[in-house]
Amino acid sequence: xxxxxxxxxxxxxxxxxxxFPPARDKTIRPEGGELGGNSFPNTRWAFSHQRELxxxxxxxxxxxxxxxxxxxxxxxxxxxxxxxxxxEQTTWGxxxxxxxxxxxxxxxxxxxVYETYRGALSADLPHIAFSVTKSFxxxxxxxLAHEGVIDTAAPVARYxxxxxxxxxxxxxxxxxxxxxxxxxxxxxxxxxLAEVRTYGIAAGYxxxxxxxxxxxxIASFLATLPxxxxxxxxxxxxxxxxxxxxxxxxxxxxxxxxxxxxxxIWQKLGMEEDGYLHVDPVGMAACGGGLxxxxxxxxxxxxxxxxxxxxxxxxxxxATVVDDIAGGARKEDFAKAGYATMxxxxxxxxxxxxHDDLNAxxxxxxxxxxxxxxxxxxxxIARFASHPVAANGNSILDKVSxxxxxxxxxxxxx
Amino acid sequence: xxxxxxxxxxxxxxxxxxxFPPARDKTIRPEGGELGGNSFPNTRWAFSHQRELxxxxxxxxxxxxxxxxxxxxxxxxxxxxxxxxxxEQTTWGxxxxxxxxxxxxxxxxxxxVYETYRGALSADLPHIAFSVTKSFxxxxxxxLAHEGVIDTAAPVARYxxxxxxxxxxxxxxxxxxxxxxxxxxxxxxxxxLAEVRTYGIAAGYxxxxxxxxxxxxIASFLATLPxxxxxxxxxxxxxxxxxxxxxxxxxxxxxxxxxxxxxxIWQKLGMEEDGYLHVDPVGMAACGGGLxxxxxxxxxxxxxxxxxxxxxxxxxxxATVVDDIAGGARKEDFAKAGYATMxxxxxxxxxxxxHDDLNAxxxxxxxxxxxxxxxxxxxxIARFASHPVAANGNSILDKVSxxxxxxxxxxxxx
Numbered sequence: 001x002x003x004x005x006x007x008x009x010x011x012x013x014x015x016x017x018x019x020f021p022p023a024r025d026k027t028i029r030p031e032g033g034e035l036g037g038n039s040f041p042n043t044r045w046a047f048s049h050q051r052e053l054x055x056x057x058x059x060x061x062x063x064x065x066x067x068x069x070x071x072x073x074x075x076x077x078x079x080x081x082x083x084x085x086x087x088e089q090t091t092w093g094x095x096x097x098x099x100x101x102x103x104x105x106x107x108x109x110x111x112x113v114y115e116t117y118r119g120a121l122s123a124d125l126p127h128i129a130f131s132v133t134k135s136f137x138x139x140x141x142x143x144l145a146h147e148g149v150i151d152t153a154a155p156v157a158r159y160x161x162x163x164x165x166x167x168x169x170x171x172x173x174x175x176x177x178x179x180x181x182x183x184x185x186x187x188x189x190x191x192x193l194a195e196v197r198t199y200g201i202a203a204g205y206x207x208x209x210x211x212x213x214x215x216x217x218i219a220s221f222l223a224t225l226p227x228x229x230x231x232x233x234x235x236x237x238x239x240x241x242x243x244x245x246x247x248x249x250x251x252x253x254x255x256x257x258x259x260x261x262x263x264x265i266w267q268k269l270g271m272e273e274d275g276y277l278h279v280d281p282v283g284m285a286a287c288g289g290g291l292x293x294x295x296x297x298x299x300x301x302x303x304x305x306x307x308x309x310x311x312x313x314x315x316x317x318x319a320t321v322v323d324d325i326a327g328g329a330r331k332e333d334f335a336k337a338g339y340a341t342m343x344x345x346x347x348x349x350x351x352x353x354x355h356d357d358l359n360a361x362x363x364x365x366x367x368x369x370x371x372x373x374x375x376x377x378x379x380x381i382a383r384f385a386s387h388p389v390a391a392n393g394n395s396i397l398d399k400v401s402x403x404x405x406x407x408x409x410x411x412x413x414x
Numbered sequence: 415x416x417x418x419x420x421x422x423x424x425x426x427x428x429x430x431x432x433x434f435p436p437a438r439d440k441t442i443r444p445e446g447g448e449l450g451g452n453s454f455p456n457t458r459w460a461f462s463h464q465r466e467l468x469x470x471x472x473x474x475x476x477x478x479x480x481x482x483x484x485x486x487x488x489x490x491x492x493x494x495x496x497x498x499x500x501x502e503q504t505t506w507g508x509x510x511x512x513x514x515x516x517x518x519x520x521x522x523x524x525x526x527v528y529e530t531y532r533g534a535l536s537a538d539l540p541h542i543a544f545s546v547t548k549s550f551x552x553x554x555x556x557x558l559a560h561e562g563v564i565d566t567a568a569p570v571a572r573y574x575x576x577x578x579x580x581x582x583x584x585x586x587x588x589x590x591x592x593x594x595x596x597x598x599x600x601x602x603x604x605x606x607l608a609e610v611r612t613y614g615i616a617a618g619y620x621x622x623x624x625x626x627x628x629x630x631x632i633a634s635f636l637a638t639l640p641x642x643x644x645x646x647x648x649x650x651x652x653x654x655x656x657x658x659x660x661x662x663x664x665x666x667x668x669x670x671x672x673x674x675x676x677x678x679i680w681q682k683l684g685m686e687e688d689g690y691l692h693v694d695p696v697g698m699a700a701c702g703g704g705l706x707x708x709x710x711x712x713x714x715x716x717x718x719x720x721x722x723x724x725x726x727x728x729x730x731x732x733a734t735v736v737d738d739i740a741g742g743a744r745k746e747d748f749a750k751a752g753y754a755t756m757x758x759x760x761x762x763x764x765x766x767x768x769h770d771d772l773n774a775x776x777x778x779x780x781x782x783x784x785x786x787x788x789x790x791x792x793x794x795i796a797r798f799a800s801h802p803v804a805a806n807g808n809s810i811l812d813k814v815s816x817x818x819x820x821x822x823x824x825x826x827x828x
Contacts, residue, residue, distance in 0.1 A: 017697055020633070020661060020664040020665050020670070020698060021631055021633045021634075021696045021697075021698050022696060022697065027696045027697065028697070029695070029696075030469065049697075051465070051469065051470055051471070051472065051690075052469050052470070052471050052693050052697055053469050054469055055444065055465065055466050055467050055468055055469070056465055056466070056470070057465070057466050058465065058688075060538060060687075063479060063480050063686055064479055065477060065478055065479040066477050124474060217435055219434070219435045220435075247434060250434040251434050256434070272477055273474075274472075274688050276465075279466050281443065282435045282436060282441045282443075283431055283435075283436065283441065283442070283463075283466055284434060284435050
């Protein structure tokens with residue numbers, strides 16, 4: 001990606017997928033290779049058009065008109081100045097361009113004060129949220145625990161006997177929710193031998209290599225994962241935990257995840273667009289990162305969390321469930337993961353909790369997806385991006401965007 | 415399919431795709447083979463879940479609440495008796511079961527008087543409409559001609575120079591619309607050498623066989639079709655005509671078909687669910703048969719046609735455009751195609767016109783999809799099915815369903 005920058009990688013400028021049919025060298029394909037939708041800079045188009053490349057299942061919004069989301073746009077946001085974690089002076093406006101942003105919505109006290117779409121994204125298009133998906137799953141799991149439908153102290157194998165020989169057999173549901181399981185699974189996208197690669201194939205994100213005989217579904221992949229270390233020893237970010245949690249929820253409720261998210265979140269929030277989930281080769285939703293939704297709908301979700309579960313005139317999830325998430329988990333557990341950009345944070349029920357002066361907590365996904373909630377500032381920031389670098393954590397993304405969010409929130413508090 | 419019947423092929427009874435994950439032998443796969451979604455009886459599930467098996471593009475309904483579709487259910491429909499074209503006495507209720515019906519909505523004077531869903535279908539699920547898709551494309555083409563955007567007397571190559579060496583070079587737009595072109599293309603699904611097979615691969619419906627080097631997109635396939643016979647010599651049903659028409663419309667308007675259908679039909683009619691179109695390997699919509707929509711939304715579309723383009727408080731297409739379709743074309747042209755079940759019919763702008771005593775005309779798709787409009791009876795019948803036999807025309811489907819529709823309409827007229 002050496003010669004690419006945010007400007008020359010813009011999919012509209014490049015003419016990707018324009019014309020009938022698009023030119024051969026401008027046609028994004030589902031498969032890998034130079035024109036594959038999984039490779040940067042093709043991702044700049046593909047992240048807003050996942051359903052045109054692969055099988056998906058609807059997260060239905062239902063027949064009602066969407067809930068109100070008033071615009072009170074402000075023109076003073078782009079000029080907000082801040083210092084990055086590397087000491088660079090910049091502004092909000094400059095930073096969103098530099099971070100390959102596809103769209104940002106900022107809510108202040110429930111109104112849209114800032115909204116922008118770039119490149120392939122528009123207000124009506126669902127964009128892949130990647131691991132922001134996990135926070136939807138975690139919220140539903142926490143709600144089901146509150147309802148007594150699942151017991152977070154129970155071992156996973158009580159609900160999923162298929163995992164009795166895997167690492168998860170004796171992990172508790174809570175350990176899976178908080179990602180403190182001991183399981184051999186590397187999330188390192190730059191390591192070709194990392195388990196996340198096999199996960200990608202099993203989940204149907206990547207084409208299997210010639211002669212592949214490994215697992216061909218998320219469930220069968222999870223059953224292969226052996227234990228490594230001890231459960232409860234500390235936080236390590238492993239997507240397999242979310243897939244276990246999602247499978248467990250579906251098993252217990254007897255409902256597929258697209259339906260659960262529709263019934264418990266989409267229809268109640270009054271979402272503006274249907275969302276959708278990527279499905280694996282046997283039709284189960286990929287819940288570790290497969291949700292696609294519109295930016296305004298992600299903002300609605302964040303606003304509901306900011307209001308302790310209230311939105312659209314109703315209590316959508318119990319306030320105590322939101323409080324438990326916003327309150328975070330043990331910082332010592334989180335510290336062991338060594339995220340330089342997130343000192344003093346914790347991870348609770350698939351959410352990242354800052355414990356900072358804004359009480360901010362966030363749903364986060366690779367390549368720059370975020371739903372950032374700052375209760376003390378009455379601010380929610382929903383953002384989609386197609387940054388060439390996958391990782392958050394210690395990356396350039398966090399070093400710029402975390403100070404940027406805080407600066408804008410504090411500016412709006414004034 | 416010798417041992418299958420409407421009862422034992424029911425996908426719910428068979429447990430297809432139930433459980434998390436579904437059992438191996440109950441899991442429908444996108445590919446061919448015993449568990450392939452293209453083969454009966456798997457189609458009984460797959461026709462209601464196309465997006466979970468393949469890439470698709472949204473036909474967006476927009477943010478508004480759906481238009482009203484009042485229920486005035488009647489309980490006297492199932493008992494309506496009629497005689498099939500083969501002389502058998504039966505009833506409406508018995509016939510819909512025998513025809514592998516997935517769902518039927520009957521409108522009388524704009525209200526739902528009958529509504530049923532069976533097997534894998536429910537009110538909120540889009541079902542594949544197959545060639546009913548063509549009638550949406552034909553209506554938009556006729557409207558664009560009315561607006562002066564396309565000239566139906568012009569040769570196709572004026573709009574699509576890529577087809578200058580194909581059969582379509584000197585065919586007029588009208589000949590394509592009415593399927594009176596002379597082109598070497600067999601629609602015979604039971605002939606392994608029929609061009610419809612290559613179309614299926616090029617459109618991304620079927621997996622290419624090992625070593626396939628033929629066209630890999632709908633557009634590139636159309637360019638390969640040579641002339642056979644003369645243009646204007648008579649009607650022959652060939653899906654390639656619709657794909658040419660759809661390509662031409664997209665080229666002229668600069669808009670992809672999913673957007674055109676959304677803007678001109680879905681949003682204006684106040685549809686209840688997003689629809690979607692199957693897309694080919696280069697992302698262009700398959701317009702000969704790739705539309706999926708809910709049954710009520712298909713009924714809304716039919717009701718708009720019955721009301722000469724008026725629906726939801728507005729004129730959605732010009733009345734003269736609807737009148738031209740409902741008036742049909744030359745019966746002599748149609749007769750040459752030799753459909754025993756449709757004597758005296760004609761084909762106009764991608765619609766089948768009966769010229770019968772109800773002035774009925776219809777959109778039709780293989781395996782039993784229909785939107786049947788009987789202006790004189792003020793009746794619209796929308797139906798989805800997963801009959802094992804593809805063909806309409808001379809098949810058992812028409813021999814039962816055409817008399818059934820007429821009997822119910824006449825019953826409602828009383």
